[in-house]
Amino acid sequence: MKALLFDFDGTLLNTNDLIIQTFMHVLEERFPGQYSPKDCMNFIGPSLRETFEQLTPNEIDEMIEKYRQWNYANHDNLVTEYDGVVDTLEKLKQKGIRLAIVSTKRRDTIEKGLELMGAKHLFEFWVGVDSVKNVKPDPEPVLLAIEKLGVSKEDVLMIGDNYHDILAGKNAGVKSAGVAWSIKGEEYLKQFDPDYMLQHMSDLLTIVEES
Structure with a gap:
């Protein structure tokens, strides 16, 4: 990955x-x-x-x-921070993993959140609702991110807390991961058959090492 x-x-x-x-x-x-x-x-x-x-x-x-x-x-x-998110992102970045955001909110609001987290420097770019014509679960935002990164689909994982994220990944032909800390619950996400289910953000460190 x-x-x-x-x-x-x-x-x-x-x-x-x-x-x-x-x-x-x-x-x-x-x-x-x-x-x-x-x-x-x-x-x-x-x-x-x-x-x-x-x-x-x-x-x-x-x-x-x-x-x-x-x-x-x-x-x-x-807003509040989830446990281990920034620490894990920093470790992923150190490993040379490419990081980007694909969201249904505007880019300026994403940036506001990243600045609050102190995580803006960890991402190469963020795709927002104002970056595309069609939002998730349409594959357009994911495909745009892949194009900007210049990587192969088999090397990409889409991660999110909602069915839009899982389906956007599947529709774009990449693997997907749900997060168990989704407000809608782990069981809700499982019905959309993500390739991975993260119990904690640090699970990504294992995934990138094994894939």
Whole structure:
């Protein structure tokens, strides 16, 4: 394995509380009393456009902007780091493993999170929703990352906490890994048949050595 592609939210940085609280803020204002935090868990993974196309088809851009404003303003106070993520990334980088991010959020927000983690220097680039026409599970973002890295598909692993990540990897013809710390749970991810299931970020060190 020569290159690892990571989802960002819920994989590298715990943004679950931030995402849920942001959705609750904008939806409570628009639909008072109609949504609970549990309902908002369903919106973790898809792009904002996909979600608001379903929820508010006539106010998509307005709702996305409200979401982004509140999310950005509250970002640093509501995110937390997962155990061992940065340490493992540093060890992977030292081994010469190529690292990149493939996410359904905007590149500037990914960068904000990376800076908070102190991990920006570890990644060669990040593919965001503003980098492609079609987001995960479409293979386009993964294929774009592979093209930018200049590596073979058999040397690439796509890692994420949602079915979009697993299927994007499969659709692009690369191996995939789910993370057991996904808010939706390990059993949820297993039904999409990832090649690996990470119990801890450091599991990647074993995977790259054995593959």
